[in-house]
Amino acid sequence: MSVASADTHVAHAEGVQRLLASYRAVPETEPVRLAKPTSNLFRTRTKAQGRGLDTSGLTGVIAIDAQGRTADVAGMCTYDDLVAATLPAGLAPLVVPQLKTITLGGAVTGLGIESTSFRNGLPHESVLEMDILTGTGEVLTASPTKHADLFRAFPNSYGTLGYAVRLRIELEPVKPFVALRHLRFRSLSDQVTTMGRIVETGRLNGVAIDYLDGVVFSAEESYLCIGVQTDTPGAVSDYTGQQIYYRSIQHDNGITDDRLTIHDYLWRWDTDWFWCSKPFGVQDRRIRRIWPKRYRSSSFYSTLMKYEQRFRIGDRVEKLRGRPPRERVVQDVEIPLARCGEYLDWFLSTVPIEPIWLCPLRLRAANSGGWPLYPITPNQTYVNVGFWGTVPIGRQEGETNRLIERRVTELDGHKSLYSDSYYSRQEFDELYGGDSYRAVKKRYDPDSRLLDLYAKAVQRR
Numbered sequence: 001m002s003v004a005s006a007d008t009h010v011a012h013a014e015g016v017q018r019l020l021a022s023y024r025a026v027p028e029t030e031p032v033r034l035a036k037p038t039s040n041l042f043r044t045r046t047k048a049q050g051r052g053l054d055t056s057g058l059t060g061v062i063a064i065d066a067q068g069r070t071a072d073v074a075g076m077c078t079y080d081d082l083v084a085a086t087l088p089a090g091l092a093p094l095v096v097p098q099l100k101t102i103t104l105g106g107a108v109t110g111l112g113i114e115s116t117s118f119r120n121g122l123p124h125e126s127v128l129e130m131d132i133l134t135g136t137g138e139v140l141t142a143s144p145t146k147h148a149d150l151f152r153a154f155p156n157s158y159g160t161l162g163y164a165v166r167l168r169i170e171l172e173p174v175k176p177f178v179a180l181r182h183l184r185f186r187s188l189s190d191q192v193t194t195m196g197r198i199v200e201t202g203r204l205n206g207v208a209i210d211y212l213d214g215v216v217f218s219a220e221e222s223y224l225c226i227g228v229q230t231d232t233p234g235a236v237s238d239y240t241g242q243q244i245y246y247r248s249i250q251h252d253n254g255i256t257d258d259r260l261t262i263h264d265y266l267w268r269w270d271t272d273w274f275w276c277s278k279p280f281g282v283q284d285r286r287i288r289r290i291w292p293k294r295y296r297s298s299s300f301y302s303t304l305m306k307y308e309q310r311f312r313i314g315d316r317v318e319k320l321r322g323r324p325p326r327e328r329v330v331q332d333v334e335i336p337l338a339r340c341g342e343y344l345d346w347f348l349s350t351v352p353i354e355p356i357w358l359c360p361l362r363l364r365a366a367n368s369g370g371w372p373l374y375p376i377t378p379n380q381t382y383v384n385v386g387f388w389g390t391v392p393i394g395r396q397e398g399e400t401n402r403l404i405e406r407r408v409t410e411l412d413g414h415k416s417l418y419s420d421s422y423y424s425r426q427e428f429d430e431l432y433g434g435d436s437y438r439a440v441k442k443r444y445d446p447d448s449r450l451l452d453l454y455a456k457a458v459q460r461r
Contacts, residue, residue, distance in 0.1 A: 008062050012074055015057015016131075016139060016165055022054035023137055032135075032449055034076075034163060058165060061085040069171045070128065075105030075164035083266060091171040092262070094120040098269040099298040105164035109157055111374060111416055113332070113384050115211035115227065117361035118199045124155040124371070125364045126170040132162040135445025139165055153440040156373035156432065158417060160453045161444055175229035177236065178211065178265040180258040182249045183224045191222045192341045192383070198226070199337070199360050199381045211265070214358035215249055219348050223249050227265060236260055240271050240296070242288055246355065273298040275355055276388055280304060314390070326390035328420070329353060329400050334361070335413040337381040343411055344385070351400060357386035372436035373453075376414055398422050417457040428454050 026032055034053050055076045062072040066089045073082055079093070080100035086092050093104075097112035106112075107123040108130070120126065129143035132150060140162075142151035154161055185191035191214065198204050198212055204226060211227030236259045239245035245268045248258060260268065272282065280301060281287045288296075308314055315325040329351065335343045337360070347356070363371075363378045376382055391400050402422045408415050414431065415421070421428075428434065437453060 008060065011057060011060070012062050012166065015055075015074065018054045018057050019133060019163075019165065020137065020139070022052075023133065026053075028447070028449070031451065034159070053163070062166065064089060064091070064171075066091065069173070070168055071171055072166060072168050073104050074166060075130075076103050077105075078103050079107070080267075083263070086171055087174070087263060090173055090175075092174045092266070093123070094126040094170055094172050095123045096266045097123065098274070100267060100270050101299045101302070104167055104169070108164060108167065109154055109159055109161075110418055111156055113359050113361060115213040115225070115359060117359060117384070118212050118381075119202060119210075119362075120172075121362060121364040122155070123169075128168045128170065130154070130164050130168070131166040133165055134162040135447065135449040137449075140444075149440050150444055152371060153373055153433070153436060155371050156417065157437070157453060158456055160450050160456055161437075161440060162450070174262050175231050176262055177230045177232065177234075178227045178260050178262055179230050179232075180260065180265075181226045181228075182251065182256045182258070183226065184251060184254055185222045185224070186220050188216070188219055188222055188344050189341045191216075191224060192337065192344075195224060195358070195360055195383070196337050196381060198224075199362060212360060215246060216344060216348075216356040216358060217250065217354055219345070221250070225249060229262070234259060236264070239264065239268060240293065242285070244272055244283055245269065246272065246275050270298050271296050273301045274357060274386075274388065277301055323392075325393050327393045327398065327400055328390050329404070330388045330419045331401070331404060332384055332386045332416040332418070333404070333408045333413050334376060334382040334384055334415075335408065335411055336377075337383055339411040339413070340383040340385070343407065343413070346407060347385070347387070347404075351387070351404070352391055353387045353389040357384075359384040359386070372433035374414060375433055382413075421458045423458055425454055428458060 023032065032053065034055055058074040058076040059081070060074050060077055061082055062074060064071045064085060069091060071082070071086060078100060079096055079102050082104060083092060083096060095112060095114050095116050097107050097114055102112060104123070108127055112123040129141055130151070131139050131141050132154065133139050140147050140150065142148070142154065144151060150161065183194070185194070195212070195214065198209055202208055207228060209226055210229045212224065214222065214224045216222040237243065237248065239248065277283060277296070282291055282296060318325055344356070360381055360383050362381050363376065365379070394400060396402070398420060401420055405415060405422060409431070423431065432453070
């Protein structure tokens with residue numbers, strides 16, 4: 001059964017025409033960018049110049065084929081809206097990134113990850129085909145067999161090869177509830193070993209695992225969070241109100257159990273932006289009681305953070321306290337599982353940021369064609385290590401970020417490009433498929449209407 005209407009197809013077609021008209025209206029001397037109200041990029045950027053492309057008609061779900069377990073989705077559709085459309089059919093995207101405002105097109109061109117990634121890989125691996133507005137002003141359909149070079153190079157291109165207008169993605173069946181088990185470890189090596197065993201077998205104590213991630217609070221306190229889908233009704237927890245999800249993980253016993261609806265599980269991190277709501281005071285019970293529920297969300301905290309950056313409020317507070325400004329360290333890195341313990345030991349002894357998020361991933365065997373702009377090795381387990389905070393500023397701009405980049409490269413890891421980067425051009429090309437990128441760029445954006453990836457992703461001063 002296909003859930004769609006003629007209206008959704010017409011609305012999408014009209015939205016594509018408005019996008020194309022706005023693209024043609026941009027003078028060749030002006031940069032091209034999307035006009036969008038939210039962003040999950042954390043790079044230090046100058047104020048956007050030039051007019052933005054009209055994406056107003058590209059924000060919805062076009063059709064769901066429940067029998068075929070696929071969905072046709074507009075590129076600017078948020079995962080919040082996508083999940084709201086698929087869950088009533090008992091389906092979900094194979095990977096649902098943690099924050100509601102992330103768009104499907106953004107997760108594919110900029111990479112995304114979540115607790116199904118140990119079995120389902122990354123969001124772009126469940127894309128069957130996509131319509132892409134290229135730098136030539138054409139909308140091309142790319143798939144593993146049509147414009148395959150563009151299809152393969154699109155992930156991690158961050159809009160520099162084009163913008164996804166429509167994506168057809170795989171869906172998977174889901175049950176109404178998720179039974180959670182939080183395992184405490186007092187040794188990081190034990191945690192990483194157990195994580196690797198679950199990834200290899202897909203099981204823990206003979207039980208098939210649907211979701212797997214972890215949190216490190218210190219070298220002596222870390223957790224694996226294991227989720228199993230279930231039809232069994234019963235009481236569920238609520239972390240959209242006064243209770244805080246990541247605090248519920250912590251315990252002194254070896255194991256604790258919890259239950260969430262599938263909807264609340266998928267968005268368990270959004271209410272408190274993982275743990276990053278803390279600087280705004282939202283985790284203080286006195287403030288939380290009066291903080292409107294609709295403003296307990298990653299989108300609102302992100303807006304507050306942009307104002308903080310614009311007016312440098314944090315630096316001003318530090319100055320009043322007689323302290324130097326602080327360096328923002330907001331990064332996700334992929335480390336081979338075999339080197340993960342080594343990396344965590346180094347990080348905890350070097351960078352004063354905690355907690356740390358862990359999310360294991362493995363590329364899907366079905367997609368062996370490779371993804372040249374983010375060339376992690378197939379059939380190998382990696383661990384996404386996410387850390388988001390600030391540290392005392394060093395003698396060199398971006399000193400701690402640069403140090404992290406060097407260590408990640410030494411351990412054969414990769415770093416996502418959604419935040420500040422400091423690589424040289426040569427390093428960048430070696431890590432992010434420079435030759436492949438330039439070949440595809442020359443073919444689909446010969447006049448360089450769109451930004452170059454290095455120019456867009458790397459902060460050079």
